[in-house]
Amino acid sequence: MSKVKYYYDPDTLSYRKIEPKKSRRYRNIGLFVLGSFLFGLLSLVLLLNTNLINTPAELSLRREVKNYELQFELLNKKMEQIEDVLSNIEERDNNIYRLYFEANPIPEEQRRAGFGGVNRYKSLEGFNNSEMVIATTKRLDIIKKQMAIQSKSLDEITKLAEEKEKLLLAIPAIQPISNKELTRMASGYGWRSDPFTKARKMHWGMDFTAPKGTPIYASGDGKVTRADNNASGYGKHIRIDHGYGYMSLYAHMSAYNVKRGQRVKRGDLIGFVGSTGRSEAPHLHYEVWKDKDRINPINFYYGSLSPQEFENMLKYANQENQSLD
Known part of the structure; x- marks a missing residue:
């Protein structure tokens, strides 16, 4: 309830009621409404930025x-x-x-x-x-x-x-003649006595003594590059290119079981023991080449010999005896 205000009128010597102007009343109402709106708006903004009210x-x-x-x-x-x-x-x-x-x-x-x-x-x-x-x-x-x-x-x-x-x-990793068909390992890689001149001569392979017709096996996978009788001293012989710089040679054969250009697998039958070319008796002359150099074949028999068999072969191969070619 609004308070009623009075003022003293000296002319009438009495208190008279103060009547507010209409413009001031309207202004007060306007300020109240504006203040209420701003307060409400501020409150709404604050509430919307808290977790109290969420849509x-x-x-x-x-x-x-x-x-x-x-x-x-x-x-x-x-x-x-x-x-x-x-x-x-x-x-x-x-x-x-x-x-x-x-x-x-x-x-x-x-x-x-x-x-x-x-x-x-x-x-x-x-x-x-x-x-x-x-x-x-x-x-x-x-x-x-x-x-x-x-x-x-x-x-x-x-x-x-x-x-x-x-x-x-x-890699040429097996013995080219089976042990059960081998008479003996006649001569190894190194300096040996030549069977014809009796002079000391470098023997570039290994000689395996075996009867004529004994099977000869490829010592590794590869491609037959030669199967002929056109190399001096080797007689009928086969050469297999194994790749990776390796080549194996099988000499003094009596017959072939493969031909030039044929691909073979390790253990495949490629020919038979003979005594063709510069040979004193039936045997296989076997060589291993690496990067066009002849190397000792005895280092490549890990795929077919037992430790005892390899030890015996090593003993015979190191003897400076007479070769068969």
Whole structure:
């Protein structure tokens, strides 16, 4: 209830009631309404920026953000597991696979390198969770790069393994005449007495004494480059190119079982023992070449002899006796 105000009128010697002007009344009403509006607006703004009042859309957005945060947390845990597995594969790759196949290890800084140059994550900046999103994206990009490097490395290892397998099959690694059909190992690689001149002469292969017609086997995978009687002293002979710089030669044969240009596998029957060419008796003269140099064949029998058999062969091969060719 508004208070009634009076003033003293000296003319009438009495108190008279003060009547407010209409303009002032309207102004007061206007100020009150404006003040109420501003107060209400300020209160609404404050309430909207607190958790006290949320619209259904805001509540839905908050739940969605919380769900995304949870998904990012789960994603980071999965990335930790992937990083552990990748680390294990990389360790085996460098210390076992690449070492075995004589390939250089991949440097750690190359595997873990980030991405330089232009800012790849600028579009992710300016949001409430930008730091988390950018960190996760960077981590994921590095993992993808690691996986790409590892994939290329395993492709290289696969190729090296295939080449290694081919190399192991190509090396002349077995005795060209079976032990059960061998009379004896007559002469080894080194200086020997020539059967015709009796002079001391370098013997570039190994002589295996065996009856005429005894099977002769390819000592490694390869391609027959010669099967003829056109080389001095060798008589009927076969040469097999094994690749990787290796070549084997089989001389003084009585007959062929292969022809020039034919591909053979280790253990394939290629011909038969004879005494053609410069030969004193039926035997196989066997040579191994590496990069066009003749080397001692005795170092290549790991694929067919037992330790005791190899020891006996080594003893006979080192005797400076007379060769058969």
